[in-house]
Amino acid sequence: MTYSLEQLRGFIAVAEELHFGRAAVRLRMTQPPLSRQIQKLEAAVGVQLLERDNRRVRLTPAGHAFLNEARRILAIAEAAPALAQRVSSGMRGVLKLGFTSASTFGHLGRILDYLNLELPEVHIELxxxxxxxxxxxxxAGDIDLGLARPPFDPELFESRLLHREALLLAVHEDHPLADLRRAVVPADLVREPLIFHSQQKARYFYDLVVSMVPLAQERIIHTxxxxxxxxxxxxRGRGVAFVxxxxxxxxxPHVEYLRIDTPIPEPVELHVLWPRKSDNPALPRAISALSFMMH
Incomplete structure (x- = not known):
């Protein structure tokens, strides 16, 4: 079954006008070529779509069914170039965004709201x-953009600082440290059971805590x-943690957050990270949109 878009346009015009002459005028063509278009279309479809005699033109039942599909096919075909142009320009498409669980605390929602406002036709996959x-x-190209912790290889990635914040100590509300009226110092933690960040999966926080608050490794009870x-x-009272x-x-429930005396007041960094080479045209537009947030 092979038919052209011109044949579909001709059929739709005749079906709506129910008159070959008016349909030809509407299409800015003469009637004989239009009649040939309809004949070729019916031959390609394999059924009669129109009943015509010297007085009138009517749609057959098959013609009624085919008219709806013809309109749908033509609408898709006519919209396709504009869609391709919008995808190519980055105005429409898919952006795959990676994020750490900690970045969901206030930052991820703000970013999604901003991208939805600036790029409403770009679907964000998380x-x-x-x-x-x-x-x-x-x-590997499996995601386009990340919300991640440094450091990064500058030869492979570009990044921009999104947020900087303090490091706190999470304790049970009944813990003696909860009654301190000052910032926690390393000496306060000498005998405390520690819930620590994984050195393999959360290396950034592991290195940060060790550098900011030197601790005895034997006090780590959970990683x-x-x-x-x-x-x-x-x-659950299993220990204290740096967050x-x-x-x-x-x-x-039952968790309180205490200030820690660290050499740098806000040592925790969250960056927007993306590859220097990407085939996704939506990525540059997303970076451009987010740049206003990151100033």
Missing amino acids: FEMVTREQIDALT VSQVMTMLWLVS PESAGMIAV
């Missing part, structure tokens, strides 16, 4: 990953990769 997994996925898991362990300040937005 992938929760630790930073190491994001780097692997960006390298996990997600902040939410840490907070629930703290709520980004934004984690305080989560109302985990």
Whole structure:
């Protein structure tokens, strides 16, 4: 079955006008070529679509059914170039965004709202990953953009600082440290059981805590990769944990957040990260839109 878009346009015009002469005028052509178009279309479809005599033109039952499909096919065909142009320009398409679980505390929602406002026709697919997994996925082209923790290879990636915040200590509400009227210092933690970040899956926080707050490694009783898991362990009295300040937005029962005396007041960084080479035309537009947020 082979028919052309011109044949579909001719059929639709005749079906709507129910008159070959008026349909020909509408299409700015003469009647004989239009009649030949309809004959070729019926031959291609294999059924009679129109009943015509010297007085009138009528749609057959098959013609009625075919008219709806012809309109749909023609609408898709006519919209296709504009769609391709919008995808090519980055105005429409799909953007795959990786994010750490901790970046959901206030930042991810704000980014999604902003992208939806600036690029409403770009669909955002979300992938929760630790930073190491994001780097692997960006390298493989499985995601386009990441919300991740430094450091990054500048030869492979571009990045921009999105947010900086303090490091806090999460403790059970009944813990003696909860009554301190000052910032926690390393000496306060010498005998405390620690819920620590995984050195493999949460290397950024592991290195950050060790550099900011030197601790005895033998005090680590649990090692996990997600902040939410840490907070629930703290709520059960399993130990204390170091978390980004934004984690305080989560109302985990029986958990309080204490200031820590660190050499840098806001040492925790979150970056927007993307590959230097990408085939996704929506990525440059997304970066451009987010640049206003990151100033």
